[in-house]
Amino acid sequence: MLSVAPPDAAEIRCNAVFEALLWAVSRPGETQLLPAPGMAGIIETLIDLECTAYAEGEELRARLAATGALLTEDIGQAGYVFVDSLMDFEAWLPAVNRGSALYPDVGATLVAAASHGRGSRLRLTGPGIAENRDILIDVPAGFWDLRAQLSAYPEGFDLILVDGASAIAIPRSTHVEVL
Template sequence: MTAITKAFADAVHDSQTCFRRLLTAMSEPGTRVELDRAGAFGTLGAGAVQVLLTLADHQTRLWLSASLQTDQDTLDNLRFHVAAPLVSEPAQADFAVLARADLDSIGALLPSLPVGTEEYPDQGATLVIETDSLDQGVVAVLSGPGIASERSVQLGNLPSALVCWLSARDLSSPLGVDLVLVCERELIAIPRSTRVEV
């Protein structure tokens, strides 16, 4: 029998704290924030768990990468604490979560995610990626809204398909995918409006 893991100790206060930190990450791209109010669900790390606890609910369509789809502890805890409907195809997702173990599949995943429409650009997906480090690996220089000049970040050891996608995004359109890179309890965000030079 799967053990249900404790989530936020104080659901209202902890979710508000995490929301404020996520807002900082999204409004100031590349700024590292720590989410320290809950632990992992199975193999899904604490940072990604807290993103979902804070931003997802029973109306948020959630897609999980292959290793997470087969992790019963992860699935049971997400169903119990988040109650987001799980979808089988990335094209149906509001939020998609890519585990470190599944990073090699990102080349197929990226073109499958919703980017929104001209009428509803907000319907573009948010992709949460678990990376191995925010202190080494790929170096990216970010610029755009929320950044005074430039901000240099390290993104861990990422597949070349993701690096190329980040560099090649079309910023002239409001359509796109928002990216959250998580390492354990820390994360940075790269919204669709952020220019990335690698």
């Protein structure tokens, strides 16, 4: 009979982060709690040497480099994009990889810091939402219009918005209406 190897600390963290992310993507707009604040847990859970990643900020870049991921300067090459702020999104958002109708899985995951519970009021509809869900997210005006312009479903990018230990996901399948 096998004896169970207990999960090590890293596996416990990664399992909890993954569960939070899986339910966040499954129910867009619903706040899920990460076991620890920040993006470090997401990097530890998802990123390794098979990934190409882009990040702004020395600390995030160092964390990504430690996973063995290929760090790129060209945001369009990255499968995973980590940014501290969405303030100057016009400059780089059009370059984010959105995959193609042939290969929707190539579309990037964009992990960004954004305050929950204040800012513009959004109405989300789509898979994972029974009818509609209203949330407050502090993302600059124009971001959602540009997202809609850039994404021709199933092309698009999947958004994970982190505020401390809270995470909200807005995958490409979600329709966002600014109220």
